[in-house]
Amino acid sequence: MKFGVVVFPGSNCDHDAYHVISKHVGQPVDFIWHRETDLRSYDAIIIPGGFSYGDYLRAGALARFSPVMNSVKEFAAKGNLVLGICNGFQILCEAGLLPGALIRNRGLHFICDHVNVRVESNNTPFTHELKAGGVLRLPIAHADGNFVCDDATLDELRREDRIVLRYCDRDGQITDAANPNGSRDNIAGICNHERNVMGLMPHPERACEDLLGSSDGRDVFRSLAGTLAAAA
């Protein structure tokens, strides 16, 4: 079971993801420079957080044109697992692998905080180890995390059970006050129709050690590893 963490100029959560895979999942993992195109040896790809290309034009807009992204699209089209975290989520939306877009937070500020998210769907390769309706405490760190999509897309996401995580309060209630960035329907994470590509704004890879305030993110990676182990 081999993981790859894509590195763009400006990625800055690549080492966090690498650390979690090697230390907590205990599996081999490589950094993949964005100019590389051969992903044949990998079973799952993580597009990490950061500020690829300095967020120039729009967050994630320029990373989409990196050579590695064509390979990531092919990799995903074959049914392989792709997880985009924060800037990775923005990149997957810009690349058309996930619907919608992430725009400036409604309060304009860059938010660096811990938030609560409710597990809306555990019917994904990334969340099957989680309890549906359970609340995770995860850090966020973004200025452009405000998820927007049109009505038809929102209907489709709901109908197909593709809304994976929503911002909530400590008790799991979905409220506007618990929505840090103005995301439509409090959406914090979604998956694609085939359920093998997921994007989320919170950082599970920064929440895998109690020392860092939360270890709730571990179950995301446990789910991911469990899916791959079952498929092997």
Add this chain to the structure above:
Amino acid sequence: MKAKVYVTLKPSVLDPQGKAIKHSVELLGFSGISDIRQGKYFEIAIEGPLNVDQAREEAVRMAHDVLSNPIIEDFRVEIEE
């Protein structure tokens, strides 16, 4: 030849930056402003044998595929000879 591309958020998309700018403008004493929307402006210098129609076609493609995100933004292209 120059292509000018204006990218604006779709009317249905909230523009928190525009709102903050409007607030500041009002603090300066400007009144009667019902809305401010912020957008992006690109000037593309074009060299070579393209005629105006071809240049417009290229600029529209650039605007659609790169300069804007059609999910949230609209664009308008002008060609200056």
